[in-house]
Structure formats: C-alpha cells, structure tokens
Amino acid sequence: MELNVLNKLELIVAICDRDTLSPSYSSSKFKAIIGECGEAIFNLFEKKYKQFSKLQVLAVNTDASYSFTIQLKDDRTRKSIKITISDYDKDSLMIVGEDITDLKKLESTLRSYSSIMEKQEKSLVKMAYTDSLTGIANRRAIFKKFNEYTQNKNNTKGSICILDIDHFKQVNDVYGHDFGDYVLKYFAEKVTIELENDCYFARIGGEEFCVFSYSRDSAELNTLIDTVLNTIKDCDIHTPEQNMTQISFSAGITEYTKNGTTLDELLSKADKALYFAKAAGRCRVISFSTELFEKRDDILIPKFRKIER
C-alpha cells in the first residue's frame, strides 16, 4: 500500500540488490522510463553514461552515493534524468531518478544567451572606442589609452602630437562632403601605415587627429611626424573630377615628462604648437616650448583665433 504512493507520485525509484541490481521493488515510472532493474540496468547506464563504473556502484555506502545524468526518451520527448544510487540497507541500494530536463534546457538556453551577450558586449566596446568613419581609434579611446599609460609610474617618456589636415574646409566646400569623408579615410589609412609600433593613432575631432607615442620624446616624435608629412604631401588623391590633388597637415607636439599631467593639459599645449604651425604657413611640425611662446607671443597670439585652419 505504502509503495503505491510512489507510483501515484510518478517517482522514479527502485530498491535492488547491491551486487546484482536485481529488484526488490521498482516504481511504475521507473519501469516505464528506465526499465526493469537488473543486469539490463547496468547495460543501459553503461551505454548512456560512458564513465559509468560498477566499482563505484559497489563503493556506495551510508556516506557516499553515486550520481550521473543520462538522456532518455520518455514517450517521444527527450529527457535528462539524474540518477542517484545510494545506500538503502545492508544488502540493498536505492536508485532514484530525477527528471532535470527543464533545468538542463534552462541551462543550455542561458549559456547560449550569455554567449550572444558576450559577443554583443565585445562589439559594443569596440564600437565605443572606434571612429565610425575611419575605423581608427576615437577620442574616448586615446583618453583611455593615456590613462592606462599614466597608471604605470615608470612611464615618463612619451609625447603627444595633434595633426590637423590643412585647408580641409576648402576640400569639403569645393568637392563636397563625400570627398571630404574619403580624404579623412585616406589620411587615416596612410598615417596608420607610416606610424611605428610605439604610436597610438586616433581621430579626435573633424579633421583633427592625435598621435600618442609611448616611448619618444618630442624631438624623436617630431622626426617621425616629419617623415609622415613628407609621405602624405607626396600622395596623389583622385578628386571626383578625376583630377589629382594633394593634401598636407600641420602638427603640434608636446612631451609628457611629469607624472600627473593630464591628457587635456597636453592636448592644449600641442594645440598651441599646432597654431604656430598653422600661422607659420602650414604643412609643418612644431614642438611646444616655452621659448616658442616668449619669442612669438606678441606677434602670433593675437592672430591665433582669427586664423582659419
């Protein structure tokens, strides 16, 4: 009578001999899903669970049970059944099956969601740090890179350069914005190729770009950017009318020498040097120095904000 309750509850349970697994009781659900207890059960477990070991069945005692999961078909649906073989009494074992199909399904779905999300997140992060037009790093990215660099107190030799394409407004006005965009992309590509491994290159504004070198002082970066300028100004660009045109840029450089200097401070200095480069006739690279200001303050500063870049 008592055991009929187990049938009513549709529990998957059996009591059987420790050695032979021959049954003294099995619930109707056990018979339906797993089968008759006995040698056949061993075979089924072996077939469905590759690591199944009879030794582990024999080792089951009051302290240790043996659990594994098998996949079976119940009617027509696939079921994941967790089998637990545990101690019942001196001569017998209890085999309990637990239907964990829903749990497994949930687990699989969650796993695939999280893999989708991980991928999404990666592409979002990438998007957040990439300039969508040129595909190079953006302003946010260079600030992040600079912060990482300054975290390491040993990093004290680095330089920042702002590059600004000369007469870019005219390019846009004469040839249209599509061509302007093309020039920006072309420029980003060419400069990327010319720069060396210690340089991080980003677009920080309309036609304004920034190079951050981790290991060069301003004189060394000046030399490198000069080489880049020479290459850029020799490049022929096809206009929409199939004419050839060339571009150049002006650049201002400043050095990172002191811990605690912010990128904003450096950019502001580099920007001042850039104005000098523009004012002095464009197509040149100038490094920031205090003497530069002493000498030229009176002549150039008043003009600064009037200069059309």
Next chain:
Amino acid sequence: MHSISLFEKYGGFAALYPLVGEFYDAVLDSDIVSYIFEPISMDLLIEHQTKFLAAIMGGPGEYNDEKLKSVHRKFEITETEWNEVVEILINTFSNFEIEVDDIKTLTNLINSKKALIVTG
C-alpha cells in the same frame, strides 16, 4: 524612426526562453523531422535555435547564409521536411500569441532562406 524589433516587442530573452523550449520539444516530437534533430545534443540544438530565433526576430542573435547552407547540406532536407519545420515554427509562434501579421513577416523571412536549406 527606428521601430522596435519583434524581439523587443514580445519581451526579449525572457519570452524567447520558453519559445525555444517549446520549439525544441516540438521538432523532436515530429514524426517527419525528429530524426534530423535527434542525434544533435541538447546544448548545441538549443544554442542554434536560440541564436536563430533571436536573430530572425530582430534581436541580438546571429546566423549567416553561408553557414546556414553548409550546416544543412548533409541532411539533404526535402520540401516536406522543410514545410514541417516551418509549420512547427508557426505553431510555436501562435502558441506564444505572436500576432498574425508578425507571424507572416517572420514566415516570409524564413521562407527567403529556403533555397539555402532545401537540397534533398
């Protein structure tokens, strides 16, 4: 103006979970197509179904035509089998109270992939 995707409209992943579960059970329960899905592990099958369903509903899942074609080729899927799975999918959508017009949109989308899948 960007309109919300069907994925968002019907409740995102929270709604997709039971939908994938039901679709999974239904394909395995079909006399016509269960043999195709039977040997594939639960994890893999659910993974593909989740990514595919999320993606066709405009959510963040993914699939691409080349891959869709290459993974199905070996099954030599026939017209009858294709129709069966599409019908199962439509039934699953209706069970989740997806509006008739939206089901039509999804069915058209799925049918546009037919040539990649039916090779038998």
